[in-house]
Amino acid sequence: MSDNPNNWPLWEIFIQSKRGLDHKHVGSLHAADAGMAIANARDVYTRRQEGSSIWAVKSEHIHASRPEDAASFFDPADDKIYRHPTFYTVPEGAKYI
Numbered sequence: 001m002s003d004n005p006n007n008w009p010l011w012e013i014f015i016q017s018k019r020g021l022d023h024k025h026v027g028s029l030h031a032a033d034a035g036m037a038i039a040n041a042r043d044v045y046t047r048r049q050e051g052s053s054i055w056a057v058k059s060e061h062i063h064a065s066r067p068e069d070a071a072s073f074f075d076p077a078d079d080k081i082y083r084h085p086t087f088y089t090v091p092e093g094a095k096y097i
Contacts, residue, residue, distance in 0.1 A: 011037040016053035
């Protein structure tokens with residue numbers, strides 16, 4: 001962070017709509033610290049009480065794969081025959097398989 005006190009870090013906000021469900025990314029905001037990020041996220045993203053939990057993660061801590069690496073990173077698993085049930089025999093009388 002630079003010496004400018006108004007240059008707050010960017011936070012990614014995730015909201016859990018109901019207990020037991022996964023958190024979903026809802027947006028980003030700038031805040032001085034985690035407490036402020038959560039308080040601001042509550043005001044901005046849960047105005048109608050649609051959330052049960054808020055996560056705030058500094059954007060600098062999120063790492064992602066690069067689009068140019070997609071071909072090798074997400075290659076199909078055709079060469080991994082153990083992932084395909086082609087060598088199993090289906091028992092007689094088995095339904096819905």
